Amino acid sequence: MKTLKSLLPGLLMMMISLIVLSQAIGMDDTSILDPASGSFFPAIVGLIMFVTGGVTFLQERRSTPSDGNTETEGTNDPDVASTTNTFDKKDYQLVLLYYCLVIGFVVILPIISFFPAAFLFLVTSIFFLKGVSWRINLLVSLGAIFVIYFLFSELFNIVFP
Amino acid sequence: MDILQQFLIPFLDVELFLLVAAGTFAGIFIGAIPGLSVTMAVALLLPLTYSWEMLPALALMLGVYFGGVFGGSRAAILVNIPGAPSNVATSLDGYPLTQRGEARTALTLTTIFSFIGGLFGVIVLATAAPLVSTIAIQFGQIDYFLLAILGLLLIGSLSQGSVAKGIFAAGAGIILGLVGMDSIGGGTRFTFGSLQLMNGIDFVVAILGLFGMAEILYQLKTLNEKGQTITLKKMIVPPLRLVFKFLPLSLRVNVMGVLIGALPGAGGEIAALLSYDHAKRTVKKPNRPFGQGAYAGVIAPEAGNSSAIGGALIPLLTLGIPGDAVTAIFIGALFIHGLQPGPLLMEQSGDLFWVMVGSSVLANVFLLIFGLLIVSIFIRVVTVPKQILLPIIAVITVIGAYAMNNNMTDVYWLLGFGLVGFFMKVHNFSVAPLVLGLILGPLIDESFRRAYMAAQGTPEFLMGFVNSPISLILTLALVFTLFSQTTWYERFKRKLKER
Amino acid sequence: MKRNFKFGGTTLLVSFLLLTACNASSEEAGQDMSDYPEKDINGIIQWGEGGATDNISRTLAPLVEDELGASMVMQNIEGATGATGAQYVYDQPAEGYDLLFGAENPNLYQVLGISERDYLTDFEPITIIGQSYAGIVVREGSDFETLEDLIDYSVENPGDITMGTSGEGGLPHVASAMLQAELDTEFNQVPYDGDGPLATALLGNEIDATILAVSAAQEYVEAGDFRMLSVIHDERLDSTPDTPAITEKYPEFEQYLPWGPFQGVFAHTDTPDEIINELTQSFENAQEHEEFQETLENLGVHPLNINGEEAIEYLEQNRSTSSWMLYDAGAAENSPEEFDIPRVDQQ
Secondary structure, eight states, rough: OOHHHHHHHHHHHHHHHHHHHHHHOOTTTOOOTTTSSSSSHHHHHHHHHHHHHHHHHHHHHHOOGGGGGSSOOSSOOGGGGGTHHHHHHHHHHHHHHHHHHHHEEEEHHHHHHHHHHHHHHHHHHHHOOOOOHHHHHHHHHHHHHHHIIIIIIIITTTOOO | OHHHHHHHHHHHHHHHHHHHHHHHHHHHHHHSSSSSOHHHHHHHHHHHGSOOHHHHHHHHHHHHHHHEEEEEEEHHHHOOOOOSGGGGGHHHHHHHHHHHTOOHHHHHHHHHHHHHHHHHHHHHHHHHHHHHHHHHHHHOOOHHHHHHHHHHTTTTHHHOOOOHHHHHHHHOOOOOOOOEEOOTTSSSSSSOOHHHHHHOOHHHHHHIIIIIHHHHHHHHHHHHHSSOOOOOOOOSHHHHHHHHHHHHHHHHHHHHHHHHHTTOOOOOHHHHHHHHHHHHOOSSHHHHHHTTTOOOHHHHHHHHHHHHOOOOEEEEEEHSSSSSSSHHHHHHHHHHHOOSSTTTHHHHHHHHHHHHHHHHHHHHHHHHHHHHEEEEEOOOOHOOOOOHHHHHHHHHHHHHHHHEEEEEEEEHHHHHHHHHHHHHHHOOOOOOHHHHHHHHHHHHHHHHHHHHHSSSSSHHHHHTSSSSSSHHHHHHHHHHHHHSSSSHHHHHHHHHHOO | OOOOOOTTTHHHHHHHHHHHHHTTTTHHTTTTTTGGGOSSSEEEEOTTTSSHHHHHHHHHHHHHHHHSOOOEEEEEOOOOGGHHHHHHHSSSSSSSSEEEEEEGGGGGGHHHTSOOHHHHEEEEEEEEEEEEEEEEEETTTTTTHHHHHHHHHHHSTTTTTTEEOOOSHHHHHHHHHHHHHOOOOHHHHHHHESHHHHHHHHTTSSSSSSEEEEHHHHHHHHHHHHEEESSSSOOSSSSSSSSHHHHOOOOOOOOOOOOOOEEEEETTTSSHHHHHHHHHHHHHHTTTOHHHHHHHTTTTEEEEEEEEHHHHHHHHHHHHHHHHHHHHHOOOOSSSSGGTTOOOOGG
8 A cells, every 4th residue: 555655656747747748749730740840849848757757656666665755855944844744634634624715715706706705714714723813813804905905906906806 | 427417317306216216115015915016017107107207207117127026035035925936046045044034134135135136237237238238139049948948957956855756847837838829839739628728827826826825735734733933033144244255156146147137038037047056056065955045045046136137128228129028018118208119229318228227226226225124024924923824825825816817717727736836845846846847848949949940950950059159158058067967077076186 | 778867966876875785786787878987997908018009008098088087997918819808808798898908819810710709790899099010121231132032032942031920810920921822922930929029030130031010120220220121001101211112013912901900999799889989989089189199109000090880891801801811821720701701802
């Protein structure tokens, strides 16, 4: 089971490159062998992507399965390294829920217009992330919305959906 | 002494003086807000300035231009959202610095080097504009191709962990950059028959998603574990010492920035990327590894993109050709005010040239003053509790993505890129190569095909790599860079040392 | 639809109350045409910031605001040679609150297979602001002294001359098709991103010839960088009296002229007539301002300020010329016949 998981990135990479390649080959009105046509360069890129996928696949297969995650030679930041790459189920749940919240915001944005949508989103998500009192929550949400609205709409004439 | 007089106009005229100040100040904030671009701001000023005199209009627009390009780095450093493509490289080391509590140092250093870079660009504009524009004109399609490939070699140094994954991410970025109408062949690519996709993917939206939205999701985890707040450190090293230390680097990068900025087909974003690459190759002992908060890693790209502004003004004023989207609007402004931007502009309205140079110098001075003063305000962003900061940034990225093209499709892309960026972060794929591909992909594709089409057949095309001095230099640089990444080079160097 | 009672102040009060009570109700009120315009009008510019269309639109907008008594909010929705912006305006309700500030490109969307939208079938012209002229240019040091040199050489050596274009359906592309259709020329076409890059490429000796808007090319001609061989028009232009018109040597082009890039303002075709009339009137008055005329002159645009039937005829002529030229040159994806576009000489 663990081996399959560590092999997954390589397989996924190869699959994506195959989609790219097939799209490049199937492109209308282009000839894949003519360097001036629109599909030549994408096809080369697709090919290179496929090779890197293959290399990754082989590398992961050779490396010991106990390695679990991908090779982590240089994580983003040693200072916070202890926390990186150790997303457990609970963290994923939080991320997923919050992401759904953002999606909800985007969906209702064109329906109920900017003010109510942004207000709703801000209040619920600040509440959802906990640790902030209701008074501050409402104040901050209102203030932020007014500033954003003023900047984008009044100054920059953006017509909100 | 006519020139000096004209040059001093913006300094002595109260109205111009204040307009440059106001423009720079507003520009810094506009640039710092994700989704509001300098191009948008300058375009909005265009009808406003219609009823104005010419010089006040230009003074205000120049102020916004310099301020805006600089402002983009604030968001890149503080919240890991590059305000514009030219600030992508800045966030690579700028944000780690913030996470280590050194935001103040990063903000101060970039302000100083943006000032130096901006000033350098203006000096070149004032003294060597005709020369630089002659070089820029000689830059052929094949040279753009070589330049973009040189930029692409950055993948090697950007991809933490596996190089194969880095190359893959860059490839995916290139393909994403090619989605939409093919400006050369006229057909559509990778659109899967959708009209929404015909427009292509705006790379600012991709940046907002991959950096901004992904960062928000990633940060949620730190909320679960208490005690992860960033403590602001005082500036540890006196900045003056650092300024002197990095002055040679910044000057080298400035030269590159001006030249790249002056190219009509390349701008600040490529200047910043190549500057970062240059810093990474030449700074032998960084204070800490690049990508983890190296000072040189924030200085180089900001110095590069600031000096590119002066560069971009060169073809505008000497040839009437815009170096980027903002200078294109300047051309419009000149037209509206009855001037003909073209090769004769300097001859016919030389006074305009020197007033613009003067305003640019003034804008840079204000940039330094405001930039340093505002550091303490900007830095508060870091101390805002995450529970409040993250939702607000989420709203801004969503609205910002929409505002780029007034298009909801871009917001869906933002969401998609956010998720992809999040998983890439978790699985140790660095997102920088992806963005690199997005930025450089279209340039590589177009310049390669144009060069091939203009050449009659493959042999002539291949000759193009060596038969002009510029192409030859770039080809050699490319070969050397490639060679220097092989083990042979290491062995070769060791042998040299032994002798 | 509601009838027009004269509520006077009451209407105002009611609509104000409605507006404050609920944002959505503004749509309902918008159907009462007598009050048009009663909210901001969105001006959609189908090309990017800094281009000719953008400059003209943004300078015209404030003048129209004065005439209409409503604010115009200008936005650029670019992409797919302007098709994205055109589609956007087409998708909005036909109430006159979304106007398309466009150039000549939508006339070719159908034959080039770019989009289904078309000025004549999907939009109502409010005004055609003006048109520009095209000139054939080479580098000053070039061997081609006259247009005939260029034409003869390209007929004898097909594909040898590199002609810079601005992509499919752009001015040089269509004009090259025109030359090919009538004179059997054959150029090696290399597409660039517009006038600026084209001028750069010509300066840098990357291409041998290109076709630019006369106003854009003129500066370089005066500076001694370019040589303009001919203007694509049936008489010499006042601004370039030394450059021969194309019909002087090749009278067969007469049937296609006048032809060139133009800018206009368009509304959805289903927009009620009263609103179209109101807009037409306002735009006509606004363009008569002297400062606007000056702006056009500065931009090298020949003012037209036509509307109604005249504008439709103008569009038909331009569409027929461009579509058939492209089709005859084998550069069109679809036949103009499919869309009932008549040939020019049949009109």
